[in-house]
Amino acid sequence: MKIIYLTTASTNNDYETIINSCFDISNPSNQNFHNALIRAFGCFHDVEVVSSSLINSEKLTDPTLKRSKSYENHICFNYLPIKNGKINKYITIKKSLNKFLRNQLKIHTKKDILLVIDAMNLTLSSVGQKFAKTHNIKTLGIISDNPNLISNLPHRNKDRLLKLFSKYDYYLCLNENLNSLANKKNKPYLIVNGIFNKANTQNIKEKQKYFFFGGALYEKYGVKTLIHAFLNTGGEYKLLIAGDGPLKEYVVKKATRTRRINYLGTIPQVNLQSYEDNSIANINPRPLTKEFDAYCIPSKVIEYATSKSVTISTYHSILYKTFGSAIIWTKDDEKSLTEIIEKVAEMPSAERNKIISRANNIAEKTYSINKVSLLIKDFLKKVS
Numbered sequence: 001m002k003i004i005y006l007t008t009a010s011t012n013n014d015y016e017t018i019i020n021s022c023f024d025i026s027n028p029s030n031q032n033f034h035n036a037l038i039r040a041f042g043c044f045h046d047v048e049v050v051s052s053s054l055i056n057s058e059k060l061t062d063p064t065l066k067r068s069k070s071y072e073n074h075i076c077f078n079y080l081p082i083k084n085g086k087i088n089k090y091i092t093i094k095k096s097l098n099k100f101l102r103n104q105l106k107i108h109t110k111k112d113i114l115l116v117i118d119a120m121n122l123t124l125s126s127v128g129q130k131f132a133k134t135h136n137i138k139t140l141g142i143i144s145d146n147p148n149l150i151s152n153l154p155h156r157n158k159d160r161l162l163k164l165f166s167k168y169d170y171y172l173c174l175n176e177n178l179n180s181l182a183n184k185k186n187k188p189y190l191i192v193n194g195i196f197n198k199a200n201t202q203n204i205k206e207k208q209k210y211f212f213f214g215g216a217l218y219e220k221y222g223v224k225t226l227i228h229a230f231l232n233t234g235g236e237y238k239l240l241i242a243g244d245g246p247l248k249e250y251v252v253k254k255a256t257r258t259r260r261i262n263y264l265g266t267i268p269q270v271n272l273q274s275y276e277d278n279s280i281a282n283i284n285p286r287p288l289t290k291e292f293d294a295y296c297i298p299s300k301v302i303e304y305a306t307s308k309s310v311t312i313s314t315y316h317s318i319l320y321k322t323f324g325s326a327i328i329w330t331k332d333d334e335k336s337l338t339e340i341i342e343k344v345a346e347m348p349s350a351e352r353n354k355i356i357s358r359a360n361n362i363a364e365k366t367y368s369i370n371k372v373s374l375l376i377k378d379f380l381k382k383v384s
Contacts, residue, residue, distance in 0.1 A: 001384060002108045003047040004101070006117045006124040009034035010053035010079070011072035012199075016268040023059045025244055025266055029216070029299050032269060033144065034118060035072075036197040036369055037172075041116065042075045043373035045380070049077040050100055052093055052124060057082035094127045101131050114380070115139045117168075119182070120147070122157055125164045133167075141168035143182045146295040151220070170383055172376075175318060177294045190379040193318060194302040195372045196363065201274040210238040210262075211341060212279035212309075214272050215300050217245030222285030222314065222332060227254055227261065229285075229337035235345045240275060242267050273307065281310040281344045287332040288315050301327065302367050305359040310344055310352055322366060326358035 009031050010018065019025060041047045056066055056079035070077045080096045083089050104113060117128045119141035132139045143165065147158040165182035171189035173179040179189050211230065217223050224247065230239045241251055242264040255263040264275070276282050282304035286292070293316060301319055304311040305327065313319070314332040330340040344352075365371065 001045055001380060002104070002113050003041050003045045004104060004113060004115050005034075005038055005041065005047055005049045006051075006097070006115065006121075006128050007034045007038070007049060008052050008118065008121055008124070009038065009049075010051055010055050011035070011070045011077050012269060013072070014053065014055040014067070014070050014077070014079075017065055018054050018060075019266050019268060021061050021065050022054050022057070023061065024054060026054055027216070028243075028266070028269070028272075030118075030120075030144075032197065032303070033195065033299055034142070036195045037142070037192075037372070038075060039073055039197065040195060040369045040373040040376055042073065043369070044377040047075050048104075049075060050080065050097060051077055052080050052082060052121070053077075054082065055079055058084045090123055093123055097124075097127050098131055101135075105135060110135060110137050113137050116142065116172075118142050118144075119165060119168065120145055120150075120161065122161055122164075125161065129164060129167050138169045139167075140170040140172060141165060141182065143171055143173040143178045145174075146178065146181060146291070149291055149295060170379075174297045175295070181295070188379070188383045190375060192372055192375060193297050193322070194299055194367045195369060196302055196306050196367050197369060198306050199270040199273045201270065201277045204274055204278040206238075206240070206275075206278065208236070208238050209280050210240045211312075211345075212240050212242075212275050212282045213285070214242040214267075214275065214282075215284075217241075217243050217247035217251055219247060220287070222287050223247050223251070225287070225332065225334050226283060226285040226337060227251070229334045230341060231258065231260065232334070232338040233341050233345070235342065237280060237345060238262055240264060240279070242272055242275065273303070276304060276307040276309060279307075279309045281312050281328070281341075282307060283337075283341075284311070284313040285332065285337060286314055293317050302363060305363040306367075308356060310347070310355055311359055312340055312344060323359060323362055326355060326362055328355070 015031050068079050080093050083092045115132050119125050147161040171183045238260050240262045244266045251263050255261045284301045301313045312328045330336050
């Protein structure tokens with residue numbers, strides 16, 4: 001079976017180039033999830049990626065860094081040319097993607113091709129599905145979120161995504177609620193709560209001990225609450241924050257006014273995981289809501305659980321059931337976060353190491369690329 005994976009993700013090296021040399025920065029969580037999932041598909045299948053990554057866009061500050069193709073772990077990433085402007089961007093992607101897919105039909109039979117599509121991307125989803133319907137090719141949609149919960153997505157685009165969800169032949173969803181949302185006709189589906197790709201990390205030259213948060217800087221993700229809670233603590237340690245988003249200016253101001261907070265900006269994944277490995281603990285402060293618990297899986301918690309440090313997280317039903325006491329759970333209010341930070345800071349090394357070891361073992365057995373690749377292999381064997 002030939003897997004053609006439509007995504008916005010790139011190789012990790014190309015994503016690092018985007019971080020350092022692009023006017024805009026694509027979502028790191030999206031990059032990490034799909035990059036790891038591509039590797040999982042590639043463990044047992046012939047995979048080729050077609051991506052609308054910014055590495056082939058006009059937004060790079062240095063045009064010489066643009067590229068149309070890269071390889072990672074024997075998998076070829078083909079980058080579609082990206083033009084500025086919504087209309088030009090759509091037309092260019094549609095034309096280039098259709099050309100690529102037509103060329104694939106000259107090499108492979110229709111029955112041998114499976115289009116795996118990031119269903120959260122409106123352009124890739126609509127163009128990919130139209131081509132698949134015209135040429136009678138099977139499609140698998142990756143459903144990683146509820147469009148209704150994406151705050152910066154126009155209402156009409158939310159409706160369009162939801163309509164496109166119903167047109168896939170197969171589904172890979174983060175949880176059962178997302179499958180119920182997307183898979184109205186109960187077609188074959190696979191549930192994958194998450195996946196991680198552990199990088200080769202290094203020691204951090206940070207003399208003072210620190211807690212760490214890396215992620216999107218949104219108030220709804222609990223970033224302000226975390227900062228306020230941390231500043232209420234009295235220990236001799238710092239809070240390091242990495243990421244980008246609407247609260248960037250707020251975080252920078254806080255870091256300027258107190259030496260206890262450092263803002264690292266947006267950093268490559270290998271550096272991010274290095275900070276995670278060398279912290280006292282990594283913190284997920286995202287507030288618990290009914291919708292969040294039902295439709296979202298905080299991928300950062302899974303990533304933190306693979307680190308060499310303790311994970312502190314607000315409650316999430318699926319992850320609580322999976323990890324139990326291997327994660328330090330907290331309520332999402334300021335007082336609770338303050339208390340748990342101080343508690344973990346005073347935790348004996350032996351107790352901390354036991355918790356870390358349990359989290360690592362659970363993550364490896366549940367969310368590793370090897371584990372997910374076996375789930376994908378069995379699923380595709382059943383539907384082929």
